[in-house]
């Protein structure tokens with residue numbers, strides 16, 4: 001196995017998943033607003049310091065995705081975050097896209113930017129200790145969208161990004177997110193997710209990306225958040241697995257889902273249901289941002305006195321998702337924490 005393939009396998013190791021803590025300064029502002037905390041460097045650093053110092057985090061978390069500011073920061077004890085993570089057996093990763101921007105001539109759709117100068121930035125991140133990268137493409141479902149123009153431009157950018165990362169010695173997380181916003185049905189989400197994944201793997205092939213040395217980070221096939229019929233856990237799991245089996249080659253070592261605005265426990269239940277069904281050739285795990293951090297952020301509230309409780313909340317969600325990654329999650333495991341807390 002190549003070094004990159006080993007890293008990709010470690011990212012989706014049995015019972016472990018990825019913590020997405022790569023919120024840009026603009027996105028973390030939205031999260032901090034929820035706890036009425038000022039979005040300044042000192043608070044962002046204290047927040048990430050709280051998360052990354054969670055005891056036993058490495059038992060459930062294989063890697064953490066960082067933001068450019070964070071990978072350059074030191075924890076409150078003065079040691080760089082990258083070193084702290086490595087000490088806890090956690091692989092440091094880095095978001096390298098420059099964000100999803102309005103796409104020309106495609107109203108209501110986005111194209112992710114950031115390919116210019118990417119090879120050079122990746123070289124710097126390798127020197128800082130990063131082992132993997134992330135690039136998020138966004139596909140919006142609405143009236144007459146997505147367009148083929150949007151799907152293929154985003155797939156092409158994802159593939160160019162993945163090729164550049166592999167050439168620099170980094171494992172790319174390829175993230176095509178079909179947004180859950182809107183009143184579309186689960187059937188429509190299924191159709192668009194299948195189209196998107198087919199375009200992504202076609203583009204990855206054309207750009208000579210090594211499938212053994214990447215991780216796919218897709219959204220699940222779910223009902224639009226405003227849809228009057230909300231599909232149940234079993235249906236979400238079955239439809240998601242069906243699409244993945246059709247579109248994702250067996251050479252890909254692992255699939256790590258995003259949570260995309262699902263509630264914490266639903267994101268866990270969906271992953272668990274897929275692993276209980278099983279039958280796919282790849283590992284199925286999580287790479288959640290909100291669904292891992294939400295409870296912890298709200299327990300923390302920016303107060304040093306709340307650090308222990310906030311870390312317990314992150315450890316709990318990480319453990320529940322670790323169980324879900326092997327199909328061993330249960331309401332009982334979820335409730336035990338409630339009693340202990």
Ligand code: 13P
Nearest residue numbers: 020258259260288289290
């Ligand atoms: P969510 O799980 O909050 O969707 O975040 C995952 C992520 O990394 C989005 O790019």
